[in-house]
Amino acid sequence: xxxxxxxxxxxxxxxxxxxxxxxxxxxxxxxxxxxxxxxxxxxxxxxxxxxxxxxxxxxxxxxxxxxxxxxxxxxxxxxxxxxxxxxxxxxxxxxxxxxxxxxxxxxxxxxxxxxxxxxxxxxxxxxxxxxxxx
Amino acid sequence: xxxxxxxxxxxxxxxxxxxxxxxxxxxxxxxxxxxxxxxxxxxxxxxxxxxxxxxxxxxxxxxxxxxxxxxxxxxxxxxxxxxxxxxxxxxxxxxxxxxxxxxxxxxxxxxxxxxxxxxxxxxxxxxxxxxxxxxxxxxxxxxxxxxxxxxxxxxxxxxxxxxxxxxxxxxxxxxxxxxxxxxxxxxxxxxxxxxxxxxxxxxxxxxxxxxxxxxxxxxxxxxxxxxxxxxxxxxxxxxxxxxxxxxxxxxxxxxxxxxxxxxxxxxxxxxxxxxxxxxxxxxxxxxxxxxxxxxxxxxxxxxxxxxxxxxxxxxxxxxxxxxxxxxxxxxxxxxxxxxxxxxxxxxxxxxxxxxxxxxxxxxxxxxxxxxxxxxxxxxxxxxxxxxxxxxxxxxxxxxxxxxxxxxxxxxxxxxxxxxxxxxxxxxxxxxxxxxxxxxxxxxxxxxxxxxxxxxxxxxxxxxxxxxxxxxxxxxxxxxxxxxxxxxxxxxxxxxxxxxxx
Numbered sequence: 001x002x003x004x005x006x007x008x009x010x011x012x013x014x015x016x017x018x019x020x021x022x023x024x025x026x027x028x029x030x031x032x033x034x035x036x037x038x039x040x041x042x043x044x045x046x047x048x049x050x051x052x053x054x055x056x057x058x059x060x061x062x063x064x065x066x067x068x069x070x071x072x073x074x075x076x077x078x079x080x081x082x083x084x085x086x087x088x089x090x091x092x093x094x095x096x097x098x099x100x101x102x103x104x105x106x107x108x109x110x111x112x113x114x115x116x117x118x119x120x121x122x123x124x125x126x127x128x129x130x131x132x133x134x
Numbered sequence: 135x136x137x138x139x140x141x142x143x144x145x146x147x148x149x150x151x152x153x154x155x156x157x158x159x160x161x162x163x164x165x166x167x168x169x170x171x172x173x174x175x176x177x178x179x180x181x182x183x184x185x186x187x188x189x190x191x192x193x194x195x196x197x198x199x200x201x202x203x204x205x206x207x208x209x210x211x212x213x214x215x216x217x218x219x220x221x222x223x224x225x226x227x228x229x230x231x232x233x234x235x236x237x238x239x240x241x242x243x244x245x246x247x248x249x250x251x252x253x254x255x256x257x258x259x260x261x262x263x264x265x266x267x268x269x270x271x272x273x274x275x276x277x278x279x280x281x282x283x284x285x286x287x288x289x290x291x292x293x294x295x296x297x298x299x300x301x302x303x304x305x306x307x308x309x310x311x312x313x314x315x316x317x318x319x320x321x322x323x324x325x326x327x328x329x330x331x332x333x334x335x336x337x338x339x340x341x342x343x344x345x346x347x348x349x350x351x352x353x354x355x356x357x358x359x360x361x362x363x364x365x366x367x368x369x370x371x372x373x374x375x376x377x378x379x380x381x382x383x384x385x386x387x388x389x390x391x392x393x394x395x396x397x398x399x400x401x402x403x404x405x406x407x408x409x410x411x412x413x414x415x416x417x418x419x420x421x422x423x424x425x426x427x428x429x430x431x432x433x434x435x436x437x438x439x440x441x442x443x444x445x446x447x448x449x450x451x452x453x454x455x456x457x458x459x460x461x462x463x464x465x466x467x468x469x470x471x472x473x474x475x476x477x478x479x480x481x482x483x484x485x486x487x488x489x490x491x492x493x494x495x496x497x498x499x500x501x502x503x504x505x506x507x508x509x510x511x512x513x514x515x516x517x518x519x520x521x522x523x524x525x526x527x528x529x530x531x532x533x534x535x536x537x538x539x540x541x542x543x544x545x546x547x548x549x550x551x552x553x554x555x556x557x558x559x560x561x562x563x564x565x566x567x568x569x570x571x572x573x574x575x576x577x578x579x580x581x582x583x584x585x586x587x588x589x590x591x592x593x594x595x596x597x598x599x600x601x602x603x604x605x606x607x608x609x610x611x612x613x614x615x616x617x618x619x620x621x622x623x624x625x626x627x628x629x630x631x632x633x634x635x
Contacts, residue, residue, distance in 0.1 A: 070155025070246065077149045083197075090141045092197050 038117025072115025354387025418444030
């Protein structure tokens, strides 16, 4: 792998992760959200896997992609539960004003989606790249 | 608050699937989570059927969006019964899996995928929105593909591709049918469609849409002439997966067919009735002939799924309340019996090491208990009195005589005879004849025997005391055929919420 690519990939890895988190929270009221943010973040790890190795990318991710899918799905599930208490409807979201920021349980749902997308894309990408590396 | 009951059969498996995936590296925890959530799901489904037993239809609009705009869940007797029986079957399969599941299969994600399948199945039974039904079909398809390829062998991938191609074709047809329907009526809510469609002028778009629904669900349900994918793929999966597929997947297609062709379209008018009758007869005959030439237990049973689907279709083809009741009875009986036969095939495999009948034998002497447990569902499938299959067949055959379709009744009886032939083939080869070579018969673990016994007891219970289930089927068929009640359940709620549709 060329030196330029592997050096720049470190930089881009960080930048893309930052952008992905920005995208995630921007999705609150504007285009963006968990799905797109998750794709950004998955791309960052895929880049790392391409530039260095899948092993390094797995290390950077720290947890197994399947675990990420499960945890994200569970978070999304939990975010639906408060609605059951208020009007007996799953996924009816709660909203609150903290200062000027409008937050709600929908944010937790979006973070869950974010995690599921990263986990889903990466479990596929890592498998493929490992096949290529062998 | 009873309407939240509708949610639990879907969101409990969802939570279970999420947790099981999160504990990726801990098979023990996954198993505990799966057993706990499926037990809870079964409990929730029993509460649900208890709530609709009196004849009410429960509805639940998501996110406060009232019908016809929001997505709505609805449960009447029929859908609640389907949820109960499928949750029970899933629980049995999980218990069975404790004796049969290999480490590698758990590592490939058996538990999350299995519960993912149950999310889709229960969602499809409970939804009151035709597009939402499509979404649940997709959820099922994804989980199914994962489950077929659990062992990652070449045969399984081959089976999965056959499965995927035809089922994707079916979902595309389904989607196009929904598109046409939406274009013609401007709504996707089933109750709203039930209001709009009878008033709509018959047009080419609507006829085409009805045909496409028939084809789409027909592929899913595996009926003639579109059943080829089923025997080509089911036997490749591991036996737990096959059993659940055999019990549930085709039945979801049948369920969707019943919903669409009672609520949205009438079977009675025009060309549909003879067409469905022809399909039903073809399905029965070709399924049973297909089974006659097979030697692999799983393939024989797969072909029998098809022939039995024909009997259920027969109910829809005649479309009298009596026939519909027969079909409901038949579905419930068939889920129990067919899944049980697959479990037994798994037990035979465990005992003799082969699914091929020519290589097994002598089980009668070595494990008489298994022989008894096989005899119950096998005789029931063939329709020997007084087992559950006899009553199921009696109801549909009786309905077809009364519905002036004696030729269908004749086909049904003829196919019944051939079914006996197939079942006795398994009996003679696996249980009766002397083993081909000296075979060391391995013991079958209790975890595998227990679900077989439970399902066998249910079969016997239905057989010796069919009256409650017959009564229930009549009621279920009645509420299924009653459009105004279904519509009333939806729009009453909308009015109390102050929204006029």
